[in-house]
Amino acid sequence: MPPETPTRAEGLARLSAFLPRAGSAYARDRNVDPGPQEAGHVSRLSPFVRHRLIGEWELARAAEQAHGAAATKFIDEVCWRAYWRGYLEMRPALWTRYVAYLISDEAESVRATGDYQAAVEGRTGIDAFDVWASELITTGYLHNHARMSFASIWMHTLRLPWQLGAAFFLEHLLDGDEAANTLSWRWVAGLHTPGKVYLASTEAIATCSAGRFRPTGLARHAAPVAPEPPAPVAALPVPVPAPRWPCVLMVTPEDLGADGFRLDNLSIVGVAAFVTGKASAAAATAAAAQTVARQIGTEVRPFTSRTELEDALTAFGTRSLLTSRLPLGRTRTGLDALLRDNEGPIPLYERTRQWDAVAWPAAAKGFFAYRPVIAHLMALTDPGGFWDRP
Ligand SMILES: Cc1cc2nc3c(=O)[nH]c(=O)nc-3n(C[C@H](O)[C@H](O)[C@H](O)COP(=O)(O)OP(=O)(O)OC[C@H]3O[C@@H](n4cnc5c(N)ncnc54)[C@H](O)[C@@H]3O)c2cc1C
Known part of the structure; x- marks a missing residue:
């Protein structure tokens, strides 16, 4: 399993070790789980992908390069992630x-x-x-x-x-x-x-389970579920250009940089790290923020409260925050609570990665109907880039 603080380097090493098995071997064996002590037939990259230490596009492209058409099953599975994400964002x-x-x-x-x-x-x-x-x-x-x-x-x-x-x-x-x-x-x-x-x-x-388990007495009929009204479908926000005025880059556990934050031509005056979530995710967020701050020659201010965020903005001399799009969930809920505090608004600008901008709106129905978008995703010239150029 990943170390206490997962890093991109560790994830990339895991990806290259797994890559020889991402083709026909994955298609054949992926459902067999020999147990936690064995190497297994799947990548175990999900903790890195979840926090975008590695982008889905990096997994999908590496597999395609290594195996061509034999990587289809692995690429499909990677794309389930974006499908689920888009489906929830719209509902x-x-x-x-x-x-x-x-x-x-x-x-x-x-x-x-x-x-x-x-x-x-x-x-x-x-x-x-x-x-x-x-x-x-x-x-x-x-x-x-x-x-x-x-x-x-x-x-x-x-x-x-x-x-x-x-x-x-x-x-x-x-x-x-x-x-x-x-x-x-x-x-x-x-x-x-x-x-x-x-x-x-x-x-x-x-x-x-490769013969490890043989449970008996399992239900032969599904439990009834309470009927619920269909969830209304909400439009996804249209991606907008990133501001050209001075902003603080906010790093959160939702996006730890994958293959870069693409900050060229932007005016980033400091980095704020929203250190929230599990200890490993919070530590990885602080570390990823340090890395990007070093690259652009600025400082990092970690925050978990409105006061610490205000202090960071004062130190950096701007009230504008720029971040990767925050999907629905615990990080977004936690941040919304800080930003809604009655000490005055803090403008938040969210940038959407091209992979998400193409994948999410396509998750309108079932995965079968979604599959054609996978070819578009694989053809993007810069899937990790942001959809924020005018
Ligand atoms: C009840 C249930 C709960 C789940 N909860 C989560 C969750 O909280 N977070 C999560 O990332 N996945 C979840 N999954 C999906 C899937 O089980 C994991 O993504 C996968 O087991 C991760 O292991 P891996 O990295 O070895 O996958 P691999 O088989 O090596 O796949 C490579 C990558 O593709 C993505 N992926 C693969 N299968 C799926 C899938 N079915 N759905 C979405 N993405 C997929 C993951 O990012 C994964 O790292 C859940 C599945 C079920 C049935």
């Missing part, structure tokens, strides 16, 4: 409803039950499930098939609310991502593609 109600459930009386009473406690402590007696609960907590990672089966057993066999399972994942996954996580749990529940649920089976778990 913010799915996120707000999920958050509202977590603070409801019903959620509180379920958390107090023995069944919930047994599930999160890995004491259900269900083979595989209990091991995965503890693997998630100790390593911060689960293989995709383990995530699917765990979520299925959680809601369909144990009959626990999907939202509490999603929250358990988000708390422990090092790649915890509001879009991929919430929407994958909804997909297992049958809420993403109506009527299509994911039911874990003994045989599939035995095969996908």
Whole structure:
């Protein structure tokens, strides 16, 4: 697993070590999880990709260069990430409803039950499930098939609310991502593609765990889910040119720079680091901010409060903040609370990476309808560049 403070160098080393397996071997073996002690058939790059220490485009292009058409499956999987992200950005109600459930009386009473406690402590007696609960907590990672089966057993066999399972994942996954996580749990529940649920089976778990597990007593029928109104579709903000006046570059765990912040022709007078989230993400944010500040010859001011942010802006002599687009989720919610403080507005300018500007609006329906956009993404000349030139 990644070191305490994941770095781009570590992620790139992991990518180059994995690359020989990103072609036909990935297509054939990716669903088999030999366990955390083994090298495995997947990249385990998600914690680096989640925080944009490495861009999705870098993974996809490296795989295409190494394997040509045989990299299609790997590139598809990489693009699931942008698909989920775009889908949620256009349906913010799915996120707000999920958050509202977590603070409801019903959620509180379920958390107090023995069944919930047994599930999160890995004491259900269900083979595989209990091991995965503890693997998630100790390593911060689960293989995709383990995530699917765990979520299925959680809601369909144990009959626990999907939202509490999603929250358990988000708390422990090092790649915890509001879009991929919430929407994958909804997909297992049958809420993403109506009527299509994911039911874990003994045989599939035995095969996908390379024979390590053979759980019995799994549900043969899906748990009923409460019907919900369709989420209204919101328009994505149109990307706008970055301001040419002096700004402070704000680095957040949502984008740690991937292959650069492309600051040429901009007037950046300082760097502010919003050090929030898990300890590893906060440390990586501080480190990424240091790197970019060194490159442009300025200072870094870390902040977690309005007062520290105000101090940084005063020190740098401007009130304009420039950052990579902040998607829906915990970082955005935390920052909005600081910016909305009644000490006066702080203008925030968000830049959209070209990869996101093309990928997100295409996530209108299912992934099948989305697939044609993958060719456009792969053809972009500067996918990590920002869509902010006039
Ligand atoms: C219930 C559930 C919850 C999930 N929660 C998260 C989450 O919080 N954060 C997260 O990044 N992924 C999540 N996923 C998707 C997927 O399980 C992980 O991205 C993947 O297991 C990461 O391991 P890897 O880096 O070895 O993937 P690889 O197979 O090596 O894939 C390469 C990269 O492609 C992306 N990717 C691959 N598969 C998916 C997918 N199905 N959806 C989205 N992106 C994908 C990831 O960025 C990954 O690093 C979830 C899946 C399920 C079923």
